Amino acid sequence: MKVSMLRSAVAIGLSACLYTASVNAQLDPLTVQIQPQAQSSLLVDIAKAGDKLVAVGQRGHVLVLEQQWQQVPTPVVTQLNNVFFLNEKLGWAVGHDATIIHTNDGGLTWSLQMASIELEKPFLDVRFFSEQHGVAIGAYGLFYRTEDGGKTWQDEFHQELLFEEDVAYLNEIKQQDEQLYLSERAALLPHFNRIINLDDDRLLMVGELGLVAVSDDMGRTFSRVEFDYDGSMFNAITHGDDVYVMGLRGHVFKASNLLNDWQQIELPVESSINGALVNGDDLYLVGNAGIILKVDGDKAELVARRQGENIVSVARNNKGEIWFAGTKGLFQLPK
Secondary structure, X not given: OOOXXXXXXXXXXXXXXXXXXXXXXXXXXXXXXXXXXXXXXXXEEEEEEOOEEEEEEHHHOEEEEOOOEEEEOOOOOOOEEEEEEOOOOOEEEEEOOOEEEEEOOOOOOOEEEEOOHHHOOOEEEEEEOOOOOEEEEEHHHOEEEEOOOOOOOEEOOOHHHOOXXXXXXXXXXXXXXXXXXXXXXXXXXXXXXXXEEOOOOOEEEEEOOOOEEEEOXXXXXXXXXXXXXXXXXXXXXXXXXEEEEEEHHHOEEEEEOOOOOOEEOEOOOOOOEEEEEEEOOEEEEEEHHHEEEEEEOOEEEEEEEOOOOOEEEEEEOOOOOEXXXXXXXXEOOOO
């Protein structure tokens, strides 16, 4: 299975990197050195936490924007790939080595909830549905659930998302070699890249190999959506009555919330699309090669381009400021 995808080592591009555990990454509780240049280092996600923005990235870096960006200590030195806030106080960030950290004060302080160097898989996204109930997803079908606010996490194996031939293969070897079965099972599912809430309480999950799947039971079971593209999808977002999925080499598609009749959005570039932002009536996309696009109907126009960097995430705070994160850190567009 090809293992190239988003949010990993920058040396060969965010969308074409091996998803393995960070080299020499070790847990080092609350001793991460504050780095003077952290704001301009690799940062791969931004989330809104009340009046603040919180960004996460390499070496366990977390930065918080109130009046200005300020780095805060964290209990890990592994790369953090995604951050999610349920409200202005409660948030979770996930990353390499199956790491999950938690904050209950809007990102100012963090505690470790889970990490496993032995898993050798990164979490790529996390979402909570209430203060107690949430899921974290990642590479090779990594899927964990908590129902106690993250005090404990249980793994789930979503066999329903396997290809039929893989199901038959697993059933065959399970009777012969339990260890081989467990080893193979851990590598057959595609990477789960992003999970979002749809407007009708369903969940949508996108990933590698053209995975688009929907769940109506809080992610306990999924059904594949018919989707005529087999490349990686890195992100998804709702905008009005439409659902957008986006990913490899400039492939962006939209459909109604019925999730059928997918329509491809025409882009002026072929760069991979990593993130999106709804700003009023407008939808913006960001991606590799420093592109920032605005979607207009079934097309997108180039708004700006920053040479020599990849843009991974974008967010807007309550002041109306739009911030971007990527391989060269955090920035705003000139006014």
